Amino acid sequence: MSIRLGIIGGGVMAEAILSRLLKKNIYSPETVLVSEPQSQRRNFWVNTYGVQVSEDNREAARATEVLILAIKPQILEQVVNSLLGIPEKPLIISILAGVTLNRLEMGFPDRPVIRTMPNTPATVGQGVTAIAPGRHAEPEHLAVARDIFAAVGAVVEVPEALMDAVTGLSGSGPAFVALMVEALSDGGVAAGLPRAIASQLALETVLGTATLLKESAIHPGELKDRVTSPGGTTIAGVRQLEKGSFRSTIIEAVVAAYHRSKDLGRSSEK
Ligand SMILES: NC(=O)C1=CN([C@@H]2O[C@H](COP(=O)(O)OP(=O)(O)OC[C@H]3O[C@@H](n4cnc5c(N)ncnc54)[C@H](O)[C@@H]3O)[C@@H](O)[C@H]2O)C=CC1
Numbered sequence: 001m002s003i004r005l006g007i008i009g010g011g012v013m014a015e016a017i018l019s020r021l022l023k024k025n026i027y028s029p030e031t032v033l034v035s036e037p038q039s040q041r042r043n044f045w046v047n048t049y050g051v052q053v054s055e056d057n058r059e060a061a062r063a064t065e066v067l068i069l070a071i072k073p074q075i076l077e078q079v080v081n082s083l084l085g086i087p088e089k090p091l092i093i094s095i096l097a098g099v100t101l102n103r104l105e106m107g108f109p110d111r112p113v114i115r116t117m118p119n120t121p122a123t124v125g126q127g128v129t130a131i132a133p134g135r136h137a138e139p140e141h142l143a144v145a146r147d148i149f150a151a152v153g154a155v156v157e158v159p160e161a162l163m164d165a166v167t168g169l170s171g172s173g174p175a176f177v178a179l180m181v182e183a184l185s186d187g188g189v190a191a192g193l194p195r196a197i198a199s200q201l202a203l204e205t206v207l208g209t210a211t212l213l214k215e216s217a218i219h220p221g222e223l224k225d226r227v228t229s230p231g232g233t234t235i236a237g238v239r240q241l242e243k244g245s246f247r248s249t250i251i252e253a254v255v256a257a258y259h260r261s262k263d264l265g266r267s268s269e270k
């Protein structure tokens with residue numbers, strides 16, 4: 001059977017995306033090929049998902065429909081070189097942080113290319129992916145990319161100039177939120193809770209608050225006002241957060257990740 005979908009780099013994000021595509025029967029395992037240099041990881045792919053595997057990137061590039069680049073930005077050049085002269089013309093979808101459409105189109109001249117930024121909640125179908133089409137991407141290519149990422153969560157289309165900002169926020173954001181869940185749990189333990197209960201309370205609080213904000217569409221500041229009783233417990237905590245520059249620290253974390261994404265893009269063009 002011919003390969004419809006090729007994936008170069010079978011790591012964390014490849015698995016987050018492909019596991020859902022397979023689960024939703026958008027691709028069947030025998031039509032997918034993951035190219036991955038680590039033999040242990042290749043075995044994992046075969047044993048867990050039944051997809052085809054290879055250590056040769058050119059095998060993945062035989063894909064008739066889509067080739068997803070899921071390697072680290074730092075090895076893009078090596079991967080581009082490994083694919084020089086491939087005759088097939090699948091739609092190329094990059095999930096690489098920072099790497100510009102200009103760089104991708106230099107590596108894959110005249111081919112349809114779409115730059116995207118998914119995030120790890122894709123693993124449970126709760127991701128959000130921003131997509132930006134390249135010069136040769138037609139509406140039907142965009143539709144294919146939308147279908148792929150809709151299988152793992154929400155999809156937004158943004159101008160390419162905003163992709164580094166997206167990376168700083170939703171691409172890196174799951175790590176920032178995970179740190180916050182961990183810190184909430186630590187706070188509970190510091191106040192005397194057993195760890196297991198503290199972790200459950202922390203996680204459910206973040207999940208419940210996010211769901212409430214999403215379903216009610218109220219502004220986060222309004223929700224904060226609803227929780228803070230005059231002279232109560234919450235305002236005592238908010239006061240401490242403000243002393244510790246909580247919001248400013250998060251803002252600066254997103255901006256630092258945005259700058260790092262830009263740096264990765266610049267290095268990949270050298
Ligand atoms: N981890 C995350 O939360 C997100 C990552 N990304 C982007 O996704 C890309 C992949 O990230 P992860 O999955 O986290 O990395 P990872 O390190 O888990 O996966 C990369 C895979 O590529 C393989 N690889 C190394 N050299 C190769 C080569 N020459 N040819 C083919 N495969 C090769 C590695 O063995 C590894 O399995 C990165 O560009 C990153 O910027 C995008 C959104 C979120």
Ligand SMILES: O=C(O)[C@@H]1CCC=N1
Nearest residue numbers: 096097167171172173
């Ligand atoms: O840390 C990184 O570079 C990747 C891109 C977005 C999330 N993880």
